[in-house]
Amino acid sequence: MENLTAGQKLDQAFDKLGKERSLSFELDLDADAATLKAMDSETKPADKMPDEVAELISDARLSVSMRSKKPIEESGEKDFTATALKLGGPDGDLLEYRQVGDYTYFRADVAKLGKATGNPMPSADELPDGPGAFKKVLAGQWVKVATKELEETRDQLDEVEAPEGRKPSAEPTLDARTQKKLVKALRQVVAKEVDFKTGGGADGTEHIKATAPARTLMTELVDELRPLSKELPPGTELPTAKELEEVPNKKVTADFTLKNGALTEVSVDLATLAENAKVKKLALVVRVGKGTEAKAPAGATEVKLDELMADFFQGGAAGAFSEESFEEGPQG
Secondary structure (H helix, E strand, O other): OOOOOOHHHHHHHHHHHHHHOEEEEEEEEOOOOOHHHHHOOOOHHHHHOOOOHHHHHOOOOOEEEEEEOOOOOOOOOHEEEEEEEEEOOOOOEEEEEEOOOOOOEEEEEEHHHHHHHHOOOOHHHHHOOOOOOOHHHHHOOEEEEEHHHHHHHHHHHHHHHHHOOOOOOOOOOOOOHHHHHHHHHHHHHHHHOOOEEEEOOOOOEEEEEEEEEEEEHHHHHHHHHHHHHHHHHOOOOOOOHHHHHHHOEEEEEEEEEEEEEEEEEEEEEEEHOOOOOOOOOOOOEEEEOOOOOHHHHOOOEEEOHHHHHHHHHHHHHHHOOHHEEEEOOOOO
């Protein structure tokens, strides 16, 4: 039996991910609200993180699921047949988005979002008669927009933002040759700078801990990428040496969990980078799984994007607030 090193096991685990045709990810921050508040304890009172926002971030979960006709590593934008995204908070789901077939579906729990951010929005019942599409959004109902319409609107915005006399730039992409160069560069840096430790577990579970000084790792990686800068998508800017000097050179550890050789979770300990003695537990956690098939929600109302925006600006948002609500301003 081949005796693989920890680095080789991780390489194989990531290769397996690339060959999958469906994947799901769940991203969350392993930190409580008090820890997040402590991170900006030295900032001005007006700039401090509100309690509601700290609670939202500490309990937020971002879930993404995708399905493609090809292996993920070979897929372009047009190869994905269904994608879904969901943002959950301390009181349940806040936002949900699905792209299935020719339509893009979305809904939002506006009341929970307002509570979580400390900026309450009006309920659907508070809106004056007339608005249709935006009222359904406020009511938390599913609405759908033709994906082609969204793409056309995006292209129009790109044309407006493009320099006069120039065509909007194409979507940033990496060709297969450049992708292979980037992966090779990354693996070379990891092999040189990262220390690995392995530990077994029950039922085919294995933990691989990878530790490296943050600034050293980023500097080495950027140095490897600079010769490839002309092959990167337009607008991609690598950090300067001066910017890299501002990154703390403390060691950061990533804990990879493998189940029968497949990657199931990554936890990156960021507490050492916080430079605050009060921050004891701060980690970014990504859980990986098999992608579920996103389905079109039943009962979604089709809306036109221009009608939705018109409702928002003309009758939906502006008509929901009285003049006094703008004149009062913040209390205290």
